[in-house]
Amino acid sequence: xxxxxxxxxxxxxxxxxxxxxxxGTGQAESYLQTVEDIVGTQRLxxxxxxxxxxxxxxREDIRQARADRLRRDIFGSDELGPIAxxxxxxWYSGTWYELPSAWTEAYGPAPQDVTFVVAPSSYVEGLLWTxxxxxxxxxxxxxxxxxxWPPHIPPFAGDPAATPR
Amino acid sequence: xxxxxxxxxxxxxxxxxxxxxxxxxxxxxxxxLLLEAGPGTSQSFNGYSRHLQQFYGATSKSAESPxxxxxxxxxxxxxxxxxxxxxxxxxGPDLYGSxxxxxxxxxxxxxxxxxxxxxxxxxxxxxxxxxxxxxPLGYNDxxxxxxxxxxxxxxxxxxxxxxxxxxxxxEDYDYPMQRVPLSYSDRVLGxxxxxxxxxxxxxxxxxxxxxxxxxxxxxxxxxYQPVGAVDLHDDGSSNPPLxxxxxxxxxxxxxxxxxxxxxxxxxxxxQADRRYLTMLVQAVASKILVDPANGGVQGIExxxxxxxxxxxxxxxxxxxxxxxxxxxxxxxxxxMLASGLTGPRGQVGQTLMDHPAxxxxxxxxxxxxxxxxxxxxxxxxxxxxxxxxxRHAAFRFDIGNDGWRxxxxxxDSTVSEAVMSQRLFGTALRDQLANLLSRQVRMSLAxxxxxxxxxxxxVDPQYLDALGNPRPVISYHIDDYTxxxxxxxxxxxxxxxxxxxxxxxxxxxxxxxxxxxxxxGREFHYHGMGHFSGTHxxxxxxQQSVIDPDQRAWQHHNLFLAGxxxxxxxxxSNPTLTLAALALRTAxxxxxxxxx
Ligand SMILES: Cc1cc2nc3c(=O)[nH]c(=O)nc-3n(C[C@H](O)[C@H](O)[C@H](O)COP(=O)(O)OP(=O)(O)OC[C@H]3O[C@@H](n4cnc5c(N)ncnc54)[C@H](O)[C@@H]3O)c2cc1C
Ligand code: SF4
Numbered sequence: 001x002x003x004x005x006x007x008x009x010x011x012x013x014x015x016x017x018x019x020x021x022x023x024g025t026g027q028a029e030s031y032l033q034t035v036e037d038i039v040g041t042q043r044l045x046x047x048x049x050x051x052x053x054x055x056x057x058x059r060e061d062i063r064q065a066r067a068d069r070l071r072r073d074i075f076g077s078d079e080l081g082p083i084a085x086x087x088x089x090x091w092y093s094g095t096w097y098e099l100p101s102a103w104t105e106a107y108g109p110a111p112q113d114v115t116f117v118v119a120p121s122s123y124v125e126g127l128l129w130t131x132x133x134x135x136x137x138x139x140x141x142x143x144x145x146x147x148x149w150p151p152h153i154p155p156f157a158g159d160p161a162a163t164p165r
Numbered sequence: 166x167x168x169x170x171x172x173x174x175x176x177x178x179x180x181x182x183x184x185x186x187x188x189x190x191x192x193x194x195x196x197x198l199l200l201e202a203g204p205g206t207s208q209s210f211n212g213y214s215r216h217l218q219q220f221y222g223a224t225s226k227s228a229e230s231p232x233x234x235x236x237x238x239x240x241x242x243x244x245x246x247x248x249x250x251x252x253x254x255x256x257g258p259d260l261y262g263s264x265x266x267x268x269x270x271x272x273x274x275x276x277x278x279x280x281x282x283x284x285x286x287x288x289x290x291x292x293x294x295x296x297x298x299x300x301p302l303g304y305n306d307x308x309x310x311x312x313x314x315x316x317x318x319x320x321x322x323x324x325x326x327x328x329x330x331x332x333x334x335x336e337d338y339d340y341p342m343q344r345v346p347l348s349y350s351d352r353v354l355g356x357x358x359x360x361x362x363x364x365x366x367x368x369x370x371x372x373x374x375x376x377x378x379x380x381x382x383x384x385x386x387x388x389y390q391p392v393g394a395v396d397l398h399d400d401g402s403s404n405p406p407l408x409x410x411x412x413x414x415x416x417x418x419x420x421x422x423x424x425x426x427x428x429x430x431x432x433x434x435x436q437a438d439r440r441y442l443t444m445l446v447q448a449v450a451s452k453i454l455v456d457p458a459n460g461g462v463q464g465i466e467x468x469x470x471x472x473x474x475x476x477x478x479x480x481x482x483x484x485x486x487x488x489x490x491x492x493x494x495x496x497x498x499x500x501m502l503a504s505g506l507t508g509p510r511g512q513v514g515q516t517l518m519d520h521p522a523x524x525x526x527x528x529x530x531x532x533x534x535x536x537x538x539x540x541x542x543x544x545x546x547x548x549x550x551x552x553x554x555x556r557h558a559a560f561r562f563d564i565g566n567d568g569w570r571x572x573x574x575x576x577d578s579t580v581s582e583a584v585m586s587q588r589l590f591g592t593a594l595r596d597q598l599a600n601l602l603s604r605q606v607r608m609s610l611a612x613x614x615x616x617x618x619x620x621x622x623x624v625d626p627q628y629l630d631a632l633g634n635p636r637p638v639i640s641y642h643i644d645d646y647t648x649x650x651x652x653x654x655x656x657x658x659x660x661x662x663x664x665x666x667x668x669x670x671x672x673x674x675x676x677x678x679x680x681x682x683x684x685x686g687r688e689f690h691y692h693g694m695g696h697f698s699g700t701h702x703x704x705x706x707x708q709q710s711v712i713d714p715d716q717r718a719w720q721h722h723n724l725f726l727a728g729x730x731x732x733x734x735x736x737x738s739n740p741t742l743t744l745a746a747l748a749l750r751t752a753x754x755x756x757x758x759x760x761x
Binding site: 143 | 223532596
């Protein structure tokens with residue numbers, strides 16, 4: 001079964017970007033492939049199954065429970081945490097970062113685990129630029145004189161800062 | 166060995182100095198052979214775009230990342246500095262931190278485009294301040310050439326902003342294009358800083374955040390036609406530019422302007438008269454052949470390679486009536502020395518200078534919109550001149566629009582820090598990044614350096630590149646005059662940040678690695694600005710200088726050395742506009758003499 005759907009669901013929650021925006025980058029398949037190639041399909045499956053087993057956040061108290069489980073079971077796991085953090089960085093900057101050496105010692109070797117930009121387009125599609133109201137250096141230029149105005153930082157669902165800037 | 170047909174002029178190096186001279190000479194119907202060491206990949210729009218893709222895909226987005234060198238024409242790379250294992254052989258005691266590009270178009274492919282004139286007092290450092298040496302030319306001699314250079318490079322500025330410290334303009338003059346708009350961040354800082362007073366002894370200076378002249382296309386004045394992207398083809402044909410007529414705010418002037426709204430030397434070469442221009446790329450000049458009887462140059466030997474990945478080459482000799490070295494301040498000196506030409510009193514290669522620069526960085530109290538617009542659009546110029554220069558170096562500030570990119574590796578390092586150290590994810594992460602990154606402020610404090618014969622490019626037969634050409638061996642140290650300037654500059658930066666409510670991170674230890682010098686118990690991390698100069702300085706006295714004011718070698722009547730290597734002192738202005746003005750002046754001289 002394709003892991004794309006759960007991968008996107010997980011990615012959306014940990015990056016705070018909706019699935020449509022993630023898909024809009026055109027990078028989802030190659031990021032999924034990158035993670036699978038480096039840490040192995042089975043390990044990623046385990047992360048995603050665990051993710052899908054989290055309580056659904058329909059009520060405020062459950063929302064908290066879900067966040068706690070996410071933090072403890074996935075981000076707090078020696079094995080899965082570094083992978084989860086790398087998935088965030090993939091989306092934000094288009095770069096796969098070499099996993100911490102403690103991870104490789106315990107769960108490696110992962111021969112393809114070096115720091116690299118997944119593709120020229122993944123640099124251009126990094127989410128961090130959208131998050132900060134800017135554009136990737138060298139691409140998607142906003143146009144002459146746009147820089148003289150205050151930045152427009154897009155609001156997002158669940159934004160903890162209530163007032164839009 | 167084969168011998169080429171004679172040309173009026175043989176030019177070595179397709180950078181800005183060489184391009185401007187080639188354009189002027191061919192425009193006057195003189196036949197020019199241009200030798201370029203690097204590949205010609207940036208000549209066509211498609212080739213240039215491949216360099217852009219290379220930048221997108223590079224893990225380190227350094228100034229060199231889009232422009233990897235050919236095996237046969239190596240170049241310095243900032244990532245080699247820490248281990249001192251690059252193209253330069255650095256003898257110390259301090260590290261020379263700057264780089265350049267050996268590709269058709271030269272270092273303007275990755276320059277920032279700051280195009281300041283030198284101050285009148287910069288030409289008279291010895292008579293005015295008792296330090297350094299005087300130029301054989303003054304501001305007024307160069308002023309008309311500055312105006313021409315501003316048109317050749319396409320400089321955007323308003324004269325109204327640029328009259329300070331004695332800089333003057335002809336009455337009806339204005340820059341070819343309007344000033345590039347100040348960034349929001351410049352305006353916020355300016356509102357806080359303008360009018361701030363700085364005292365050096367009994368002299369006071371009022372600071373102002375000021376738009377600087379930039380070789381980036383903006384709104385043209387009058388009939389001026391901005392020049393956009395270059396698209397030359399091997400058969401000599403070219404396409405008109407589709408892009409680059411105006412800066413779009415790509416925020417990557419260094420290392421590569423995607424649309425070529427920023428000047429690069431290819432634009433001048435594209436305007437050269439192709440009927441009179443023969444261009445050879447992948448042709449590394451390796452030796453100047455001189456008649457021992459009279460010092461006249463008889464030819465320039467060069468090594469031609471077919472494949473940028475290989476070091477196989479064939480050797481040939483280029484011949485012309487005159488020879489012009491425009492291979493860059495270091496490469497001009499290296500080529501002379503490799504040919505056994507050391508100049509009067511062995512001065513070739515000596516008095517190498519740069520602008521050692523400090524970073525100051527912090528967090529603004531509100532979102533100022535970092536990472537947008539040209540990498541910088543304003544500076545502080547008020548401390549470039551003054552009586553204090555008798556005691557310590559002058560300096561200028563460049564105010565960045567690209568956050569902490571050059572100081573800490575942001576934005577990627579900020580993402581990593583938030584995810585890895587602070588363990589943030591989801592909305593907390595996104596909120597934190599928006600909050601931190603859009604408030605990042607950075608200034609570069611570029612400090613003047615004086616000519617010192619001990620700071621030198623030399624060659625040593627022990628150290629050869631892959632073609633067997635000697636690599637530059639560099640001895641370099643930063644003296645107390647410059648270090649005292651660092652103390653003054655960092656003090657001003659600190660006060661400025663305090664006044665603007667910017668939380669100062671300069672001393673936080675979160676910066677990337679840079680070389681250090683020590684002074685009065687303090688450590689200063691400095692970086693190079695790419696402002697190599699002084700290696701074949703001009704003068705009035707054939708004993709005390711390498712070239713005359715026309716950039717002709719005193720010892721070789723048909724040899725010219727052009728570029729910032731010709732500067733006796735460098736003041737605080739970025740060198741390219743001045744070297745362009747000198748190149749145009751030399752071109753006039755050459756046209757007048759060669760047409761006789
Ligand atoms: C990151 C960075 C930013 C900069 N920003 C600015 C700025 O904002 N403002 C400013 O004024 N200056 C700036 N500079 C400096 C500017 O790039 C140089 O002053 C300028 O490009 C020098 O011009 P040039 O023609 O002398 O040399 P180059 O531009 O370096 O051109 C020399 C050419 O000669 C060729 N060559 C070298 N050796 C040989 C050989 N043996 N045979 C044949 N050809 C050879 C090279 O391949 C190259 O094409 C910056 C530099 C750097 C590194
Ligand atoms: S801001 Fe962008 S478009 Fe403008 S000159 Fe710089 S790189 Fe080119």
